[in-house]
Amino acid sequence: MGIQVLLDLIFAGLYALEDYVALHVLTCLVPAFLLAGAITALLSREAIVRYMGSTVKKTISFPLAAGSGICLAVCSCTVIPIAAGLYRRGSSLGPAFILLWTASATTLLALVYTGAILGLDMTVMRIVAAISTASVVGLIMVYIFRSEERKRAEKVSPSSTSSTRITGLKNFVLFILLIVTLLLPNYLGVGRPYLHKVIIFVIPMAITFIYAWFKLGIPSIKDWLHETVWFVRLILPMLLIGVFVIGIVGKVLPEEWVQTWLAGNAILPTFLATLIGAVSYFATLTEAPFVDMLMGLGMGKGPALALLLTGPGLSLPNMLVIIRVFTAKKALVYIPTTVALATITAFIIGNLVWL
Numbered sequence: 001m002g003i004q005v006l007l008d009l010i011f012a013g014l015y016a017l018e019d020y021v022a023l024h025v026l027t028c029l030v031p032a033f034l035l036a037g038a039i040t041a042l043l044s045r046e047a048i049v050r051y052m053g054s055t056v057k058k059t060i061s062f063p064l065a066a067g068s069g070i071c072l073a074v075c076s077c078t079v080i081p082i083a084a085g086l087y088r089r090g091s092s093l094g095p096a097f098i099l100l101w102t103a104s105a106t107t108l109l110a111l112v113y114t115g116a117i118l119g120l121d122m123t124v125m126r127i128v129a130a131i132s133t134a135s136v137v138g139l140i141m142v143y144i145f146r147s148e149e150r151k152r153a154e155k156v157s158p159s160s161t162s163s164t165r166i167t168g169l170k171n172f173v174l175f176i177l178l179i180v181t182l183l184l185p186n187y188l189g190v191g192r193p194y195l196h197k198v199i200i201f202v203i204p205m206a207i208t209f210i211y212a213w214f215k216l217g218i219p220s221i222k223d224w225l226h227e228t229v230w231f232v233r234l235i236l237p238m239l240l241i242g243v244f245v246i247g248i249v250g251k252v253l254p255e256e257w258v259q260t261w262l263a264g265n266a267i268l269p270t271f272l273a274t275l276i277g278a279v280s281y282f283a284t285l286t287e288a289p290f291v292d293m294l295m296g297l298g299m300g301k302g303p304a305l306a307l308l309l310t311g312p313g314l315s316l317p318n319m320l321v322i323i324r325v326f327t328a329k330k331a332l333v334y335i336p337t338t339v340a341l342a343t344i345t346a347f348i349i350g351n352l353v354w355l
Contacts (some may be wrong), residue, residue: 013248031201033228034208065096082103082211083099093141093148098135100300126305129345136341170215191234242281242317246316262298275310280311303346306345308346
C-alpha cells in the first residue's frame with residue numbers, strides 16, 4: 001500500500017510536468033527566454049539605469065515597472081526571465097520585483113477575462129490591490145537592500161554624456177516581434193486546440209528569426225542567444241522541479257478541506273487562500289475559472305481576491321527560481337512580504353467593499 005501511494009505521488013508529479021512541458025514551454029517560456037536574452041544583450045544599460053535605476057525617482061521607475069506588464073500574457077514563471085533580464089541589465093530591485101509581482105495579475109487579457117467571469121468589481125479590486133501591494137513591495141525591497149543598491153548603482157551608473165536611447169531601431173523591431181510572439185498564442189490561442197496555438201506561435205517566431213538573420217548581424221545574434229541560454233540554464237531546471245512538486249501537492253490536497261476553510265471574508269480563510277495561491281501554479285488565465293469554481297462552493301470574495309493576487313504572482317516553481325536568480329536572502333524578504341500584503345489587502349477590501 002505504501003509503495004502504491006508513493007508511485008501515485010510520483011506519477012502525479014510526472015503528469016503535472018508532462019502537461020507543463022507540452023502546453024507551456026514552447027509557446028510561453030521559449031519567447032520569454034528569448035525576450036529576456038534580448039533585453040540583456042541589446043538594450044542600453046545606461047538607458048535602463050536612467051529610467052529604472054537606483055537613483056531614479058520612485059514616482060518614475062515604479063509606475064513604469066507596474067505598467068510595463070499590462071500587454072504581456074505571462075504567468076508567475078514566464079515573467080521571471082523578463083524581470084531578471086531587466087535587473088541584470090541595470091534596473092533597480094524595486095522595479096524588477098514590481099514587474100515580477102504585477103505583470104501576471106494585471107495583463108490586459110487577464111483583466112478582461114477576470115471581468116467576464118468574476119465581474120467588474122472583482123477586476124477593479126484586482127487592479128487596485130496588485131498596484132498598491134506592488135508599490136509597497138518595491139519600497140521594502142529597495143529599503144532592506146539599500147546598501148547593496150548603492151554599491152550596485154556605483155557600478156552601473158551612467159555617465160552624464162551617455163545616450164538615453166534604450167535601443168536602436170533594428171533592435172526595437174526585434175523586441176516588438178518577440179513580444180508579438182509571446183502574446184499571440186496566449187491571446188488568439190485561448191480556447192483553441194493546442195496545435196492551433198503552436199501554429200500561431202511558429203509563424204511570428206519564424207518571422208522573428210528571419211528578421212534577426214538579415215538585420216542584426218551574426219555578432220548581435222550570438223550575444224542574444226548566449227544570454228538566452230544563460231537564462232535557460234539558470235531558471236529552467238528549478239522551474240521543472242517546482243512543477244513536479246506542485247503536481248504532488250495537488251494530489252494530496254483534499255477538495256473538502258478547501259471547501260470548508262475558505263468560506264467568508266475573515267482573516268483565516270483569506271490567509272489560507274493566499275497560501276494556496278502562493279504555492280500553486282496557474283498558467284495564464286487559469287486562475288479566474290479556478291476562483292470562480294471555488295466561489296461557487298462558498299469561498300468569500302476576500303479570499304478570492306487574495307488567490308487572484310498570489311495565484312498568478314507566486315508559485316512554488318516561481319519561489320525556487322527567485323532564490324536562484326535573485327539569491328535566497330532576497331527571496332526570504334520578497335515571498336513573506338507578498339504573502340502578508342496580499343492577505344492584508346484582500347482582507348481589508350473584502351470587509352470594506354464586499355460586506
